[in-house]
Amino acid sequence: xxxxxxxxxxxxxxxxxxxxxxxxxxxxxxxxxxxxxxxxxxxxxxxxxxxxxxxxxxxxxxxxxxxxxxxxxxxxxxxxxxxxxxxxxxxxxxxxxxxxxxxxxxxxxxxxxxxxxxxxxxxxxxxxxxxxxxxxxxxxxxxxxxxxxxxxxxxxxxxxxxxxxxxxxxxxxxxxxxxxxxxxxxxxxxxxxxxxxxxxxxxxxxxxxxxxxxxxxxxxxxx
Numbered sequence: 001x002x003x004x005x006x007x008x009x010x011x012x013x014x015x016x017x018x019x020x021x022x023x024x025x026x027x028x029x030x031x032x033x034x035x036x037x038x039x040x041x042x043x044x045x046x047x048x049x050x051x052x053x054x055x056x057x058x059x060x061x062x063x064x065x066x067x068x069x070x071x072x073x074x075x076x077x078x079x080x081x082x083x084x085x086x087x088x089x090x091x092x093x094x095x096x097x098x099x100x101x102x103x104x105x106x107x108x109x110x111x112x113x114x115x116x117x118x119x120x121x122x123x124x125x126x127x128x129x130x131x132x133x134x135x136x137x138x139x140x141x142x143x144x145x146x147x148x149x150x151x152x153x154x155x156x157x158x159x160x161x162x163x164x165x166x167x168x169x170x171x172x173x174x175x176x177x178x179x180x181x182x183x184x185x186x187x188x189x190x191x192x193x194x195x196x197x198x199x200x201x202x203x204x205x206x207x208x209x210x211x212x213x214x215x216x217x218x219x220x221x222x223x
Contacts, residue, residue, distance in 0.1 A: 003034040007052045018047040043097035043143030045070045072146040073098050076139045078154040086159035090137050091123040098141035109136045129158035131185025160186050179211040
């Protein structure tokens, strides 16, 4: 946004613009004493000067002092999830004129962020986390000429991987026996049950073992 004081005798004002050091070109004219450059794009340096135009050309002023502003790319907005093995997945929407993104991580929300990686993708999976530990992430959008401020932090926790389960019927008791693979970092396992795949699952029991026998199962009921 440009602004200047009203000049006595001015008919209107001519605004000139230079982009990234190139030659100044007339952008527009206005009778106002302010102007907002809505055509400016992120990741560019803009310089402006204004000439007062009188009733005739001989009354025009010399160019004003030039003023410059750098329009940096915007900071990304982050969202988070976890993949099947419990690693944090940090995602963001594309930032105008960004060519890459820097991912930073800390174990504290307010300081000590270090660079993890740089990517041109719109998501990043952190495979170096410890199960149960809390991490904070920030992302910087990088353009050809500028880079954004750091994004707001995103809090993520290293989660356990998702077990792969099998179910067999105990030949002696007729009860279902659920078993699964050992998960690194897991201290215990909670088993949930429903009477349909998409139905409401309720907690059945908790164990430190890798198997669980559903002793409450009823004959003829599908679980």
